[in-house]
Amino acid sequence: MGGSLAGALRGHVSRLVGVDRDGETVAAALAAGVIDAGTTHLTPTIQTADLIILATPVRAILRLLAELPSARPTGCQVLDLGSTKGAICAAMDNLPPSFAAIGGHPMCGKETAGFAAAAPGLYQGHTFVLCPTARTTPAVTAVAAQVVTWIGAQLLFMSPDTHDQIVALTSHLPYLAAAALMQQTAAAAAAEARIWPVSGAGLRDTTRLAGTDPDMMLDILLTNRAAVLEKLQDFRHGLAQLAELLQNEDEAGLRAWLTHSQQARHTYNTF
Amino acid sequence: MGGSLAGALRGHVSRLVGVDRDGETVAAALAAGVIDAGTTHLTPTIQTADLIILATPVRAILRLLAELPSARPTGCQVLDLGSTKGAICAAMDNLPPSFAAIGGHPMCGKETAGFAAAAPGLYQGHTFVLCPTARTTPAVTAVAAQVVTWIGAQLLFMSPDTHDQIVALTSHLPYLAAAALMQQTAAAAAAEARIWPVSGAGLRDTTRLAGTDPDMMLDILLTNRAAVLEKLQDFRHGLAQLAELLQNEDEAGLRAWLTHSQQARHTYNTF
Numbered sequence: 001m002g003g004s005l006a007g008a009l010r011g012h013v014s015r016l017v018g019v020d021r022d023g024e025t026v027a028a029a030l031a032a033g034v035i036d037a038g039t040t041h042l043t044p045t046i047q048t049a050d051l052i053i054l055a056t057p058v059r060a061i062l063r064l065l066a067e068l069p070s071a072r073p074t075g076c077q078v079l080d081l082g083s084t085k086g087a088i089c090a091a092m093d094n095l096p097p098s099f100a101a102i103g104g105h106p107m108c109g110k111e112t113a114g115f116a117a118a119a120p121g122l123y124q125g126h127t128f129v130l131c132p133t134a135r136t137t138p139a140v141t142a143v144a145a146q147v148v149t150w151i152g153a154q155l156l157f158m159s160p161d162t163h164d165q166i167v168a169l170t171s172h173l174p175y176l177a178a179a180a181l182m183q184q185t186a187a188a189a190a191a192e193a194r195i196w197p198v199s200g201a202g203l204r205d206t207t208r209l210a211g212t213d214p215d216m217m218l219d220i221l222l223t224n225r226a227a228v229l230e231k232l233q234d235f236r237h238g239l240a241q242l243a244e245l246l247q248n249e250d251e252a253g254l255r256a257w258l259t260h261s262q263q264a265r266h267t268y269n270t271f
Numbered sequence: 272m273g274g275s276l277a278g279a280l281r282g283h284v285s286r287l288v289g290v291d292r293d294g295e296t297v298a299a300a301l302a303a304g305v306i307d308a309g310t311t312h313l314t315p316t317i318q319t320a321d322l323i324i325l326a327t328p329v330r331a332i333l334r335l336l337a338e339l340p341s342a343r344p345t346g347c348q349v350l351d352l353g354s355t356k357g358a359i360c361a362a363m364d365n366l367p368p369s370f371a372a373i374g375g376h377p378m379c380g381k382e383t384a385g386f387a388a389a390a391p392g393l394y395q396g397h398t399f400v401l402c403p404t405a406r407t408t409p410a411v412t413a414v415a416a417q418v419v420t421w422i423g424a425q426l427l428f429m430s431p432d433t434h435d436q437i438v439a440l441t442s443h444l445p446y447l448a449a450a451a452l453m454q455q456t457a458a459a460a461a462a463e464a465r466i467w468p469v470s471g472a473g474l475r476d477t478t479r480l481a482g483t484d485p486d487m488m489l490d491i492l493l494t495n496r497a498a499v500l501e502k503l504q505d506f507r508h509g510l511a512q513l514a515e516l517l518q519n520e521d522e523a524g525l526r527a528w529l530t531h532s533q534q535a536r537h538t539y540n541t542f
Contacts, residue, residue, distance in 0.1 A: 107471050127468045156468055163469070169459055170470035174477035177448050179532035180509040184502070186535030188440055196539065197398045197427055198434070199441035200378050205476045206445035210536040214529035218522065225517055231455070232514050236507055238451040243503050246496055251489065258485035261450035264457030265481040268467065 001081050001106070002055030003118030006034040008151035010120070019045050025115045034118075043071045051143055054080040057219040058088060065091040068099065075099040077140045079147065081106060083216075084167065084224040085131045085160035093134035100140035103131035103160060105167075106153055121152075128153035131160045168227035173235055175209045175217060176228070182210035272352050272377070273326030274389030277305040279422035281391070290316050296386045305389070314342045322414055325351040328490040329359060336362040339370065346370040348411045350418065352377060354487075355438065355495040356402045356431035364405040371411035374402035374431060376438075377424055392423075399424035402431045439498035444506055446480045446488060447499070453481035 006016055006029060018035035019042050020026050026038035039045050042064070046052055052068075054061045061082045068078065075098025082088045085103045092101040108126035128148040132141070148155045158166075185203065189195040221228055245254045277287055277300060289306035290313050291297050297309035310316050313335070317323055323339075325332045332353045339349070346369025353359045356374045363372040379397040399419040403412070419426045429437075456474065460466040492499055516525045 107469055109471075109473075126471065129469060154468070156465065158465060158469075162463070162465070166463065166466050166469045169456055170466060170474045173455075174452060174474050176510070176513055177452055178477055179529060180506060180513060181445060181448055182535045182539070183528070183532045184444075184505055184509055185440055186532075186538065192433070192437065194427065194429060194433070195437050195441060197425070198378055198400060198429075198437045199539075200380070200397065202380075202480050203441045203445050204539075205479045206449055207536060207539070208476045209473050210532045211540070212533070214526060214533050217529055218526050221517060221525065222520065222522065225520070229514060229517055232510060232517075234455055235451060236510050236514070238455055239447070239503060239507050239510075242447055242451060243500060243507070246492055246500055246503075249493065249496070251493065254492065255485060255489050257454070258450060258488055261454045261457075261481045262483070262485050264453045265478060267457065268453070268470075268475075268478070269482070 001109070001122075002053070003029055003032075003034060003115040004120060004122035005053065005055060005081070005151065007032075007118060007120030008123055009147065010034055012150040017045055017049070020115075028115045032115075032118075034120075042067070046072050046076070049076055051077040051079060051140075051147075053147075054078065054082070056082075057216055058082045058084050058223045059219050061088055062091055062223075065095065069096050073098070077101070077143055078135075079104050079140070079144050083109075083171075083220045085129075085163045087223050089131050089133045089160040092136075095135050097135070099135055100137040101133055101135040102140050102144050103133060103163075104144060104148075105129045105131075105163060106151075108153075124152035126153050127156050129156050129158055129163050131158060131163055133160075164224050164227050168224055168231045172217075172220060172224060172228045173231040175212060176221075176232060177235065178207045178209035182207040272380070272393075273324070274300055274303075274305060274386040275391060275393035276324065276326060276352070276422065278303075278389060278391030279394055280418065281305055283421040288316055288320070291386075299386050303386075303389075305391075313338070317343050317347070320347055322348040322350060322411075322418075324418075325349065325353070327353075328487055329353045329355050329494045330490050332359055333362055333494075336366065340367050344369070348372070348414055349406075350375050350411070350415050354380075354442075354491045356400075356434045358494050360402050360404045360431040363407075366406050368406070370406055371408040372404055372406040373411050373415050374404060375415060375419075376400045376402075376434060377422075379424075395423035397424050398427050400427050400429055400434050402429060402434055404431075435495050435498050439495055439502045443488075443491060443495060443499045444502040446483060447492075447503060448506065449478045449480035453478040 016035045018029045018038040023040050029035045030038045054064050061080050078101040080088055081104055089103040095101055106123050106128045108122055130144055145155055287306045289300045289309040294311050300306045301309045325335050332351050349370055349372040351359055352375055360374040366372055377394050377399045379393055401415055416426055
C-alpha cells in the first residue's frame, strides 16, 4: 500500500521520505526511484514532515499513533491507510491538538503484500474513504483530498463506524467465506485427489480471497471484531434458511430465494 | 451447453441434427451454421441417430430418458451433459438393453445459459467427467471419449456418486455461499447506498456465481440434495468455528486457521 502510494504520488510532492522497519524494503523503494530518501528510523525522519501517511497493518498504526506525540512534539498532519477505522480514528481523536489527523482507507488491494507487489496504478478509479476525527482540520482534509485526487481515486467521506460496518460485510465476511470454503475443500481433497481437476472457475473465483495474507487479515478481524461477528451471524442464518428450504424440497421457496440473489447480483453488476 | 458442443463438434461428425423445444433456438443454431438440420420434434428426428447427446437441465434429461424407449424402440447410443449424475445414471441403468448409455459432465459453464451464450471453445482444456452405467458398452465409451477429445476436453472417469459428492463441494456449495453473500449485501445496500462504492474486487469475485441462472441451479440442487445438504452443514460448522475463535479473541488459533486456508489456496493455485 505504502509503496504503491509513493509511486502514485511521485511528481506531485516536493519530497517523499519512506520509513520502513525493514532496510531491504527501504533499499528496494530507493532503487525503484519511488522515494527521495529512505530510512528505518522513524523519529529523526519525521521532524520536518508536513504530512505523515501511516501505511502499515491496523495495530501497527495504533502503535505508531501512540508514539507520535513524543516522536514529533510540535505536531504535524497525519493520514493513515488502515483497513479498519474505529480504533484508529479513536486514537486520532486523542492526539494532542498540535496534530491534525484524518482516517483514510483506499478500497483496493491485493492478496499479496510487500513492496514487490507495489504498483502506482493500484488506486486508480477505486473509492478512497476518508473518516473525519476530533483532530480533523480543514487543512488536513484538503491535503488528504488532494492526495486522493492525485492518485486517481474517488473520494468518499463517512464515519468510522459506518466504514467498519460496510467493510465487515463487503470485505471481511467474503474473506471468511472464501477461507472456510477453501479449507473445507482442501480437507476433502486430502482424501480425494480428483477434487482439483473437477473444480473450475467457480471455486477459483469464490475462494480467491482465501489467498490474502493471514497476518493482515488477523489484524483486520481483531480490530473490527464486533461488526464481523454480526455479519458472520447473519450469513450463517442465511445459510440455515437455505438448508431448510432444500431439506424441505421447497421448490417455490428455493426458486424465489435464488432468483432474488441473481437479481441482486445483476443490480451489483450494473453499478 | 448443447450449442457450444455442436459448434465444437463441427467438422468431426458427418451429420449434426439439433432438437430444441424452442423453434427460435433451432433457427439461431441453423443460422449460425453449427447444425446440419434442426427441429422441435424429438421422435422423428432421432430414428436414424447413431448417438443422442442430451444437453438440457437434469430433470429434463430424466424426462427424455423416460421417453427414449418408446421414441426409439430399436435403441441407440446415449450420452448426456447433465450437471448431477446420480439420478441420470440410475435412469440410464434402467434403459432397455438396446440402448448403450454413459453419463457425462463437462466441468465448464457460464452464468448465462441459452444459445446466445454458446461458444465452440467452451470445453477446451476443461475436465469432462464420464460416469459408466449398467448400460455402458465399450463402443459407447469409445464414442464418448472421442467426443471429449474432439472438443479439446480432458477425460476423467468416476462413479456417479463420487462425481456428485465432488461437485456438491466444488460447485454447488460455492454457488450457495455466493448467493447467500449477495443476498445479505443487497439487503444491507437497500438501507445504505454507500455499500456499493465501498465494495471492490473481493466481493465481486466471491459473489460471481450468484449470477447463475436460478432455474438451472434449482434443478442441480434438487437432484443432488443429500450431498449439498451435507457440504452446507460442514460449511456452517467451519463458520461456527471461525466465529468462536473470533469471539474468544483467540489470536493464535485464528492465525493458524487463516494460515491453513491461505496454504490450501496456494496449493490449489499451483494445481
